[in-house]
Amino acid sequence: xxxxxxxxxxxxxxxxxxxxxxxxxxxxxxxxxxxxxxxxxxxxxxxxxxxxxxxxxxxxxxxxxxxxxxxxxxxxxxxxxxxxxxxxxxxxxxxxxxxxxxxxxxxxxxxxxxxxxxxxxxxxxxxxxxxxxxxxxxxxxxxxxxxxxxxxxxxxxxxxxxxxxxxxxxxxxxxxxxxxxxxxxxxxxxxxxxxxxxxxxxxxxxxxxxxxxxxxxxxxxxxxxxxxxxxxxxxxxxxxxxxxxxxxxxxxxxxxxxxxxxxxxxxxxxxxxxxxxxxxxxxxxxxxxxxxxxxxxxxxxxxxxxxxxxxxxxxxxxxxxxxxxxxxxxxxxxxxxxxxxxxxxxxxxxxxxxxxxxxxxxxxxxxxxxxxxxxxxxxxxxxxxxxxxxxxxxxxxxxxxxxxxxxxxxxxxxxxxxxxxxxxxxxxxxxxxxxxxxxxxxxxxxxxxxxxxxxxx
Numbered sequence: 001x002x003x004x005x006x007x008x009x010x011x012x013x014x015x016x017x018x019x020x021x022x023x024x025x026x027x028x029x030x031x032x033x034x035x036x037x038x039x040x041x042x043x044x045x046x047x048x049x050x051x052x053x054x055x056x057x058x059x060x061x062x063x064x065x066x067x068x069x070x071x072x073x074x075x076x077x078x079x080x081x082x083x084x085x086x087x088x089x090x091x092x093x094x095x096x097x098x099x100x101x102x103x104x105x106x107x108x109x110x111x112x113x114x115x116x117x118x119x120x121x122x123x124x125x126x127x128x129x130x131x132x133x134x135x136x137x138x139x140x141x142x143x144x145x146x147x148x149x150x151x152x153x154x155x156x157x158x159x160x161x162x163x164x165x166x167x168x169x170x171x172x173x174x175x176x177x178x179x180x181x182x183x184x185x186x187x188x189x190x191x192x193x194x195x196x197x198x199x200x201x202x203x204x205x206x207x208x209x210x211x212x213x214x215x216x217x218x219x220x221x222x223x224x225x226x227x228x229x230x231x232x233x234x235x236x237x238x239x240x241x242x243x244x245x246x247x248x249x250x251x252x253x254x255x256x257x258x259x260x261x262x263x264x265x266x267x268x269x270x271x272x273x274x275x276x277x278x279x280x281x282x283x284x285x286x287x288x289x290x291x292x293x294x295x296x297x298x299x300x301x302x303x304x305x306x307x308x309x310x311x312x313x314x315x316x317x318x319x320x321x322x323x324x325x326x327x328x329x330x331x332x333x334x335x336x337x338x339x340x341x342x343x344x345x346x347x348x349x350x351x352x353x354x355x356x357x358x359x360x361x362x363x364x365x366x367x368x369x370x371x372x373x374x375x376x377x378x379x380x381x382x383x384x385x386x387x388x389x390x391x392x393x394x395x396x397x398x399x400x401x402x403x404x405x406x407x408x409x410x411x412x413x414x415x416x417x418x419x420x421x422x423x424x425x426x427x428x429x430x431x432x433x434x435x436x437x438x439x440x441x442x443x444x445x446x447x448x449x450x451x452x453x454x455x456x457x
Contacts, residue, residue, distance in 0.1 A: 004027045005026050005027070006024060006026070006027065007025075009035070012067050013100075014067055014101035015060065015064050018097035018098055018099055018100050018101065019060070021097070024056065024097075030048055030054065030057055030207075030208065031053060031056060031057045033208065034058075034207050035057060037207055038061040038181075041181050043204040044183050044205045044206070044207050045201060045204055045206050045207070045209070046184070046185050046186075047209050048185050049187050050086070052093070054155075054185060055089065056097075058079070058153050058155075058185070059090065059093050063094065063097055063098045063101060065077070065150060065151060066098070066101070073148040074126075074147070074148045076148060076151065077128070078149050078153070079153040080130060080131075080152075080155060080169060081129065081130075081131065082131065082155070082159045083109075083110075083131065084107075084109035084110045084111040084112075086155065087131055088107055090107070091129050098127075103126050104125040105126065106125045108129070108130040108135045110134055114134075114137075117134065117138050118141065118142055122142065122144070130172075132165045132172060133165070136168050136171055136172055145175050145177060146175055147177050150178070150181065152173065152180050153182075153185070154169065154183070154200065156185060156186065157184050157185065157196055158186045158187055158188040173200070184200060219337050220339070222336060222339050223342075228339065228349065228350040228351070228374070229349070229350075229376040230328075230351065231245065231351065231375075231378060233353050233355045234378075235355075235356065237385065238355055239266075239267075240382055240385060241382050242256075242267070244379035244380075245379055246276075248379050249322065249349070249351075251303075251322045252321045253300070253305070253322075254303065255304075255315070255323050255324070255341060256324045257312070257329070258307070258326045258327050259327035264306040264307070267326070268306055276303065278302055279293045279296050279304075279305060280305070280308070281307050281308075281310055282310065283308070283310055305320075313337045319343030320342060321342075321343060321348050322350070322351070323342050323351075324353070325338065325351070325352035325353065327353075327358070328353075328358040330364070332365055
């Protein structure tokens with residue numbers, strides 16, 4: 001595969017000269033993916049590790065944007081980064097790459113002098129790189145407002161949030177009054193970063209997150225006509241309940257979500273044993289096997305698709321007749337995405353099997369969803385099995401009650417032996433040191449003790 005070179009891109013001569021000065025000839029994998037999105041002016045959440053490749057992925061398009069802007073009206077690019085070393089590295093790369101375009105940059109970081117940084121901000125250089133704390137202090141002191149920013153870069157968002165800098169970032173961005181493109185870089189994607197990105201990005205692109213499609217889009221709203229319900233599953237009867245429900249509600253196609261690969265494997269064997277056509281998807285499949293199995297379901301070759309460890313947002317399915325939550329999702333958004341797979345026909349439905357340990361999850365879903373699922377009755381076959389189990393339990397209890405009790409004459413306890421078979425009980429009358437009375441007196445006279453007394457009397 002041919003590596004893309006910077007000379008293949010339509011960059012201005014001034015910027016190309018700057019790239020040659022720093023020996024940038026070929027794009028890295030990150031730059032190949034990010035540069036087209038950034039140059040197109042789109043907001044983006046970009047996954048990237050620290051280093052020169054990441055910095056260049058926003059510095060190059062920033063410089064190109066400034067070079068083509070007429071007239072230049074003060075600070076056009078604002079970069080926020082958590083530590084002074086990173087700020088100074090960005091500053092140096094902007095100076096080097098932007099030399100031929102005469103683009104100036106200033107770093108307002110924790111290592112700098114306040115007076116010098118305030119002077120640099122007031123000079124309205126084209127690029128400002130700042131640590132949130134010092135930059136906010138200078139802006140507050142000068143009552144400074146950014147009126148001409150075209151590009152805002154929030155670098156290392158995961159680290160910024162871990163350092164509790166989100167409030168400072170918010171106060172800085174309030175001072176940016178112009179319409180602008182926003183880029184957020186992060187090495188780690190967690191819930192805090194997702195929520196942060198939703199607050200700052202408008203219809204963004206996700207770059208470098210192959211495993212997280214649809215992560216920045218809002219989950220679909222629940223169709224008010226969707227039939228959704230849940231079945232309270234008796235203890236140790238989840239599979240029986242599932243199979244009975246499938247028999248009672250035959251469908252053209254059905255997606256069954258489980259919590260683990262082990263769960264999909266077990267259900268696959270049960271469905272196949274009953275001559276039902278099924279296939280499974282999970283996170284550990286190779287791309288080739290994933291594509292083949294998914295095609296088997298979408299082509300109609302199999303009726304049941306078992307899914308584990310894969311978000312519903314990744315399943316590009318037009319419509320299915322039924323979705324079953326074999327294991328209830330803890331996340332309401334995941335529930336909404338699963339609901340979005342269901343068609344709008346009369347037979348279409350979303351059903352959750354709620355075991356004892358799932359009840360807290362279904363309660364949370366009921367509170368989060370605009371339309372709560374309805375409790376459905378147990379299938380008749382399951383009710384019959386419950387009655388059989390109860391009857392069997394009662395018979396076992398009755399049988400135990402009829403057994404002879406321990407210790408009774410007819411039971412398994414000890415039986416008294418006939419008096420004729422017992423050994424004669426020992427008599428204490430002739431034993432020294434035994435019962436008091438005549439025998440003790442006799443012992444004093446005739447026994448060993450009596451003899452000793454006579455000797456010493």
